[in-house]
Amino acid sequence: MTEVTVRQMTVSEYDEWQHDLATDYAEEQVTAGNWPSEGAYERAREGNAALLPQGAATDGMLTLIGMVDDEPIGRLWIGLTHPRGVPDCAFLYDIEVSAEHRGRGLGRALLAAGEVAARDRGAHALELNVFGANPTANDLYRTSGYQVVTQHMRKDLRRPAPRFVPSAAYRQAAFAGDPSALAGADRRLTVQEAETCLDRAKLAHARFLTGSGDHDEELPLLDRAVALFRRAGDVTGEAEALCWTGIFHQVVRQDDTEAVPFYRQAAERGDPLTRSFALRHLGVAEHRAGNLTAARELLEESTAIRREHDFPIGIAANLVGLIYIAAAEGRDTTEMITEARALATAAGATSVLAEVEEAAQATS
Structure with missing residues (x-):
């Protein structure tokens, strides 16, 4: 950019x-x-x-x-x-x-x-x-990361709602002979389709995590999302989809070697929170490989981003890994355990809180 x-x-x-x-x-x-x-x-x-x-x-x-x-x-x-x-x-x-x-x-x-x-x-x-x-x-x-806070909607009560409402780009092209808006409209629909694929992939991943249903569609949906974001030129969307592709390989298939290249691309090209996820999971891969210093540095960088962007559940999740690393390095973990408990409790993140308690018990 x-x-x-x-x-x-x-x-x-x-x-x-x-x-x-x-x-x-x-x-x-x-x-x-x-x-x-x-x-x-x-x-x-x-x-x-x-x-x-x-x-x-x-x-x-x-x-x-x-x-x-x-x-x-x-x-x-x-x-x-x-x-x-x-x-x-x-x-x-x-x-x-x-x-x-x-x-x-x-x-x-x-x-x-x-x-x-x-x-x-x-x-x-x-x-x-x-x-x-x-x-x-x-x-x-x-x-660019903006979310709808309030929304005003209007309906003209003087006429019945039409059954077929062509898009503005279609009207401009078909009725006025001006195709200039078609490319932009196509890009918007491509991004919307990509976001839908990514959201469905996340739902499939959640079914895997909770054991609540089939998740076989997760990787095909992620591949489709990456391709659509790339076609639309949406770099940040593509980076998020790449990050989740890495998560699939690391979490579902337990394959860090396959996952790491996806995380590196996401960390380089993603928005701050996507980068925080990529760095976190790169830290997990380094931790599994026994590289404690590299793992700690990656998790600390991810945590700093999450503090800056007010992501308390993500901070608590990162602290779990940092607790294990600190214990392995012979450092005190009390403050990290206390903070992680408080953040997970305040956010109602019971799964993360269980991980915190498990880490506290394992490192005591």
Whole structure:
């Protein structure tokens, strides 16, 4: 992913952005059926002015230009105080990659740079709103780790619900002769299919862990997910599927040699939590091979990522392995056992808690 940095807007950049922002936002509101077209631009300008009374110098607002090397490629607007008062949560008001730079994957990199800027100023989370009629933006946020918190839905009661509702991409191509949206729509469906395959593979793995049913489809589903994510160019999705393929070989088939290459690919290309899983299981493989130092370093790196991203069950699971390693190295395990118990208990993770107690008993 190309690295994008951000800097504060200049006065002229801010003025141009305000015009473009109001134009686009007014169009979105009209398209969504929220505003009438008459006066929409003026209404959008007034709304922005209320949020930015001192312009680019408004306290608590980040109005940023995205840069690749020395070239501007896009714009960001982030409020460090959430408009509905959500504590420690910033709010993304606007993100846009300039038209001449689109199609290069810079939207994800620009979003990541904005996340860093918000986190560096004390935000623990970043929230946003996105219109349902903007599938490109929905796809970007979903594949960047954003989850639906609330959802507004609407039905027009003046007309019966149609039995057949063609997609926007189909309508644009079939009815207007414009196929430009087909590739994007196909990619979205490919990613959705990949995610479904991955979710079904996880369910199959859970059936294996609990002995509650057939799990023969797990590996074929993972292979399909990897192929579909790769076809869609979704690197982080592919990395997660590769990581779970490694877990299949290590946990189901007890084959660390087969699993390790999948973990290494996932650790190199995945998002932070996927990397934490890959490092954890690489640590398990090193532990089984008797390489305690390498195992400890991998588990500690995985645990540091999980602490940063607030994954308490994952921290407790890693501590189980670290307890065994510490005991083998002749170090005290009391603090790790206490923390692992507390985390597993608070999360209601009874299976992990049982592993903690087993480790405590085995190393006492």
